[in-house]
Amino acid sequence: MSLSTDFPSSADLAGKPRPSGVPARWKTFGLGILLPALIALGWELAVRAGWAEGRLLPPPSRILDTLWALAASGELWGHIGITLWRVGTGFVIGSAAGIVLGAASGHSQLVRALIDPSVQALRAIPSLAWVPLFILWLGIFEESKIALIAIGVFFPVYLGVSSAILSIDRKVVEVGRIFRLRGWTLIRRVLVPAILPNVVLALRTGLGLGWMFVVAAEIMGASQGLGYLLVDGQQLGKPDQIVAAIIIFAVIGKITDALVVILTAPLLRWQDNFTGRS
Template sequence: MSQINRTVIATDSGLPSQSSDRSLASTSRLGARGLQLLSWLAPVLLVIIWESLAQVGWVSPQVLPAPSKVIRTAFKLATTGTLLNDLGVSLLRAAAGFAIGTAVGAGLGILVGFSRIAEAAIDRSVQMIRAIPFLAALPLVIVWLGVGEAEKIFLVALGVTFPIYINTVLGIRQVDPKLLELGRVQGLGSLQLIRRIILPGALPSILTGVRYALATAWLALVVAETIGAQSGIGFLAMDAREFLRTDVIILTIVIYALIGIAADGIARLLERRLLAWHPNYGAAR
C-alpha cells in the first residue's frame, strides 16, 4: 500500500498520520517557551535591520528615525510625565468604551440568539449601523456629543458592540441541537440548559468576538482622539505631526502595537482559563 493511501486511511479513521506525528514531535521539542521566542523572531530582526539602515544613513531620520532615537524619545517623555499621562487617559477611554460596548453587544446578541422574533426586529438595523464607517459617523457624533470624553467613549463602544454581538449570536446558534435534546432527556430545565450547555458551547465564539473587539476599540479610539482631544496617545501623535516629530509619531504607533499585543495576550489567557475543558483550548497556546 502506498504512503499516500496509508496517510488517507489514517486520517479518515481518526488516527494521526506520520506527517502529523512529525509535526507534533517537532512542536513538543520546541516547547511553549520556544514557540514564544520564535514568535518574536521576525519583529526583533525587523528592528535590527531598521536600526542598521538608519545608522549607516540609508534611511533619513526625518522620514523614519532609528529605534534607538524612538527609545530615547520615549524615555524623555516618560520622565516628564507626558507619556504616562496620555497613555493613562487613552486606557481609561478604551476601558470605558469597551465595557459599555460589551454589555450592549452581549445583551443584543443573547436576545437575538435565543429569539427569532428579536432577530427580525433588531438584526437588520444592527447590520445597517455596522456598515457605517467611523469617519462617516464622526460628524454626527460630534454634533450630538461634542468633542469631549463622551464622544470618544461612544465611538469606542460603537466599534466594540458589533464584534461582540455577531459572535454572541453565532455562538448561541452553533450549539449542537443534539446536546440540547440530550439535556432535555436528562431533565434539565431552561436555565440549566443555558448554564450547562448553551453558554459553554457559545463561549469560544464569544471570546473570539472579544479579541476582535479589543482591536476595534483601539481603532475607534485613534479616530476619536484625532478630533478635539487635549490628551491621549492620539492627541500626542497629532501634536507631533504639527511639529514634524516623526520620532514621537513612531513611538505612538509602537505603543498601539504593544497595547494590542498585551490585549490579545489577556484574551488568550481568558480562553485558556475559561475553556480549560475544551480540547482545542485546554492545552498551552
C-alpha cells in the same frame, strides 16, 4: 446522571499528566518578538550604514530616545493612562450591549427579525462617519469619545454572540433535554459552554476594534492620549513621535488582548483543541 462542563482532556483520558506550559509559553514569546526585533535591527543598521536616510521612518535608536524623553517628563504615562481608561470604559459598555443584544437576537427569531437588519446596516458605517454626529450630540468631551469606542466594540461582539448561538448543534441541545435539563439549567450547562469559545473570540475582536476606534475618538479635540500624540507629531513634523505612539499602541493592544485570553482561560479549560504542529 447529569452533564458537566468539566470535560476530560485527551491527556486526562490517557492517564498522563499535562506537561508544564511555562517553557512553551516562553518559547512562544521569544519566537513572537524575533521577527520585529530582526526588522528593527536591520533598519537601524541600514540607517547607520547610510543605505537609508531615516528621516521619515526614524531608526529604533531615535524612537527609543523619544520614548525615554516622554517617559522621563511624565507626559507619556498621562497619555497612556487616559487612552487605557477610554478604551476600557468603551469596551465594557460596548461588549455588555453586544452580549445582551446578541444573545437576544440569537435566541429569539422575533428579536432577530426586528433588530438584526438595522444592526447589520449600521455595522457598515465607517468609524469616522460617526465623529461629526457624536460631536454634535455629545460635544468634544469624554462622552463622545467613549461612545465612539463603544460603537466599535459593540458590532463584533454582537455578531459573534448571535452567530455562536445560531451555530449550536441541535443534537447538543437534544442531549441536554434527554437528561431532563430545562430552562436556566440547560443554558448554564449546555448552551453557555457551547458558545464560550466564540464569545471570547468576539470579545478579542471587539477589543482590537476598540483600539482602532480610540484613534478616531482622540482626534475629536483631545488634548491627551496616544491618538493626540499621533496628531501632534503629524502637525509638528515629528515622525519619531508618530512611530513611537504607533509602537505603544501595538504593545498595549497586545498586552490587553493577552489579558483577555488569560482571564477567560479558566472558562475554556475543558477544551482539548488541536494547537498545530511545532
